[in-house]
Structures are given as structure tokens and as C-alpha cells.
Amino acid sequence: MMRSRRGVCGGRGCVLVLVVCAGGILLVLPSCYQFFLHTLAQLHQLMSILQHPSVCQYPSFFYNETEIKGINSSVVSAGRCLPQPRYLPLPQDNQQDRSLPYITINRGGRIGNEICQYMSLAVLRKMFGVRASIHGEMEKYIGQFFHRLTLPVQDSHRSHNYTIKLHYDDIYKTLVTRVNNNGPPPDAPYPYPINQSIYIYNNPCPPDVLLPFRGQFRQEFTFREDIVDKARKHIDEAIRMQSHLADKNLTKITVHVRRKDYIKFLKERFNLEPVEKSYFERAFDFFRQRVPEPVFLVTSDEPRWCRENLIQPDVIHVGSNDSVVDLALLTLGDHHVITYGTYGFVGAFLGRGTIVYPESENSWPFFRCINSTIYQPIPRD
Template sequence: MRDTARQGSAAAIHPYPCISSDCSRPFAVMFDGGRLGNQMCQYLSLMLLRKQFGIKIAIRAKMKRILTTSFENVWVPLNGSKCFTQHTQRILYRNLYNQLFNFNEGNPEAYPLSKSYFISNYPCPIELLLPWREKLSKVLVFKPKILEEARRRMHRSLEAAGLAESPDLTVVTVHVRRTDYISYVKSRYGLAPLTATYFHRAFNYFRKRFAHPVFLVTTDDKKWCEDHILGPDVLYAGSQDPSVDIALLSQGNHTIVSFGTFGFVSAFLGKGMIVHPENNPTYNCESSGVTLSVPVS
């Protein structure tokens, strides 16, 4: 854990190399699998390599297409363009990160890549990303219409509950993912779906610490939430649009997440505490003052 924290330090940002005038420099390109949450975390992971080590980066057309529907500042060049050819060597993200880190320790002023790489997995290295949260959260800026709709839904939910004008309100956004993820976490990790116990424990953590907390839920299973966790201070505020839900989740003072990258990237773009299930396989360690694990049963 000590080495991980050191590697993820955001104390210094490597100066950006020129990305347009020097086509001879190798680069890294990211795999573009998965849906919006995966694409966002893969993009953030790639941006981490650029900011920390100063390497050239590129993305594929699918990632560009998905991200530009929700965000207005996706500037990274496309793989396959003049200076970012298809000739790359496959590598796992963690292996490339360690290679860059070890090189940078001994040669901080030298360019760390001798060849171009294609990152072939779905990286979302939370313990590396969290120290860079403040800086990296600015590389994905929601389009105004998406952010406006998210804030409108938040206000409408608070207003319907008579809480819109409450003083000292602490808004905690909550992601409840079920449907497809129930079978996925069972087959991939041997985990049971989250029960109401986890969410109520997470709610109580904030109820004990703030005078007026309110919990705004986005979910892919509204009926389950209505039956198990909604109440006077637990309100449904979600939509059928993943972009709007991610924006909404990012607007809370704190965030409670379930399994998966969707909840994490939403919380990462926000602020405050990120509360997650104790056995969440995505979180390899606790980041003091930022994340908190809560027992699920």
C-alpha cells in the first residue's frame, strides 16, 4: 500500500510533450471496450499516464464517439491519424504504468517510451486515480444540456419532498445498480447482490454526521428501490439517460456507490466521500479521507 500511494502521488504534473509536431515519439492508445462508465474510467486512466509521465496518448474512434456525446472537452487525438498509427504493441495497463514509473524514477527528464503501446484491458485503477481526483475530474466536462437536466431532476426531487429550501442540506447521491450486474458479480467474483442493509448502513453513516442529509437515488431498478430503501429522506432522482445519471451523481456533497465503474466515475467527478461496499472488488485499498467501505450484511 505504501508503494501504491507513492506511485499515485499527484504532487507534480509532468510537462506535456508536443503532440502535433513530433511524429517520431511513441505513444499509448487505450482499448475502447464497454459502455459509458468503462469508457470514462479508461479515458481517465490514459490521461493519468499523460499527466504523470508526459507521454503522448491517443484514443480509438469508438471511445471518441461515446465520450463526445456527454462531454465537451475530449481533445485526445485518434489512433490511426498521421502521428498515431496502428503499429502498437499490446500491454496491460498496470504493466505499462509500472514501466513508466520505474523509468521516470531514474530518468525524470527523458521521454519514457521507446515504442508505442496498445493498452488491451479495461483499466480502472482506483488507488492510482484517487490522488489525482481534483486534477483529473477537470478532463471530463459535462455538456451544459446534460448538467442542466441533472440539476433540474435534483431540484425537482428535493422540491417534491419539501426540502429544496432546507438550510444546511447535505446532498448525498446514491447509485443502486442491479439488473445485469447481479449475475455479473456472482459469476465474476462470487458475490451476492447488495441488500437494503448495505444502503441503510451507508445512509446512517451520514445521518450521524450531518444535521440534514438527503439521499438522491439513481438506479436501473426503481421498483426494488421503492420497495426497500426509499423514504422521507431517500428520494428517487434518476433518469433513463446514463449521461444524466452520471452527471447527477457527480453533483452531490458525497456519494454512495454500488459495484462497478459507473458509480465510481460518477463519484470521482464529484466531491466529498465515496462510500462503497466492503467487498467491492474494484477498490483495492482505502484512501484516507476519500473512500469508506461499509459492511454489506
């Protein structure tokens, strides 16, 4: 988070600009008032540079448990939210030291699940400096769509050389506790945080933990150019067919509607029915009131339902028959509307802007611990 404060210095009408990054003053810029307007553009550029993750090393998204503003306060008080580090230790990268224990992760599900698993594992490396590696099958699958993945593939002769299986939440909580108990980052590196190799057996996707690294993951999960070209072509052609949208500077809102296989899962797991058109109407109105010239680009595993229910002049159905192209399409939005499942979440997370999701008081807990305006709940019922 960046803040600036103006004041009078030396009684000469100067401007004092304090640039703050996550609570700490990074720069003090005095400037004579008469030149302030001329330097506004340069200051804006400087602010953009300072907001880059490489400069703002302590994102404001990290907060204490007592500061969590979840959907359901009882969930927070029951300790079901993952704890947050009070600071980032910025540990050294131990990836090249093959003598150290490592963490690897289960691969399961389809592309949305596997990207979530990859990102969840990568966060442990980024935050705590542990060695991390993925199975060859995961790299073989998602690596065919992305060309900037950084996690190494696990050595085949060590693929089962771990000593303990743990749930992601358990290893994450343990690592956070050790960091918080060690105090602020010292001059010397922290001791290596694990003493045995670990296999994470579940399929994690914690949106609150992933959020501070959204920009980094957007760079890492860069689709192949041919996939992006196909996605852009679908969008451009769909918009071009709508003459009333021609020559407008549109704000693109991608919309993912998950139904089919998730209908039964929602009912059995959370006693929920799929969201109906009223949720989408509220989500669309949310953006209509906030952004100029919105257009809603809809993809779904059940396009017929969408074409029968989401019928408005600014709603366009753009899905293809290729799930990977559609995922790339979702990432191209300026903002996003999602329903359920990791596929829609990943598409929005790897995009830009705000992510609107369905809120229900005692139900789907995916966003239960979020404390960010990037994730915006909209009543589903």
C-alpha cells in the same frame, strides 16, 4: 495536505504560520497577534489557493507500497497493488512531437467504462509525459457529452501503428519503476520513457491511481449545459415534491444502485450476491452522523427494487430514463454512495466529497489498495 503551525516570534506575541504542501514548506507568514483575527479570512483564501493542484504539485495521495492500507493486507503483501511514484517528475508535455512513440487504449463497454479508460490513459500522460491518443470512436462517443476533453484523437493512418500490446498494469508499473529509479526530478527533463508505441488492450479503472487527479478530471469531464440542466431539474423537482424538506439547506448524497446485469457478474466472478438494504442503511447512517440535513438521491437500473426497499423520509428517488442525465445527476452530489460497476464509480468520482462503497473481506477488489479518507468502506453484509 495543508498544515499550519503557530509559535511565538521575537517575544512580541507574533504568529508564525507555516503553510505546508505535501511535505514541503511553501510559505512563512509572520503576523502580529493583534491583527491575526482580522487577517483570518485572507489566510483562509490563501490556503485555498495553495491547495489548488497547480500549486500543490506533489499530492499527498502518492505513497510507497509499504504505506498502503488496503482492505485486505494479503493483497498488498502479494504485490497485487499498483506501485506509487515517490514523487512526480512533472515531465515536459511531449504531445506535439509526432516523431515519438505513443500510447493508445482499447475502448469497450458503455459510458462508465469508456470514461475510465480515457482517465487511465490520461494519467500516463500527466504523470510520465508520454504521448497519448484515443481512438476516433471513443472521442465520437464520449465527446458528444463533454466539451473539454484534452486527449487528441489518433491519426487514422496510424491507428494500428503500435508495436506491442500490454496490460495497463504492466506499462504503468514499468513507467513507475523508471521514475523511481531515476531519483528526484532533475533540472533537465527525463529521457522519453518509452521506445515503442503501445496499445493497452484491457479496460483499466484504478481508483487509487486516479484519485490525485480527481480535481483535474472534474474540470475535463464537464457535461454539456443542457445535460446538467436536465439533471438539476430532476433533483429540484424531486425535492420540491417533499414538503418536509422545503426551505432546508440540504446536503445532497447521490446513491447509485447497480443490480440487473451485475447480479450474474458478481456471482460468477466474485461469488457475491448484490448488496441488500442493510448496506444502504449503514451507508445512510454514516452520513446522517456526519453532515447536516442529508438527503439521499437514488438512481438505479432497477428502480422498482429501490422504491420497495429504500423507504425513508430523507430518501428520494430521482432517476430518469436517460443514463447520461443520470450520470450527470450523480456528479452533482456533495457526497456519494455507490455499489458496483464503473458507471456508479465515475458518477461519484467526478462529483465532490466522500465516496462510500461496499466492503467485504475476501471479495470485490476494486478498492483494495486505497489509502485515502475520500473512499470510505461500509460493511456490505
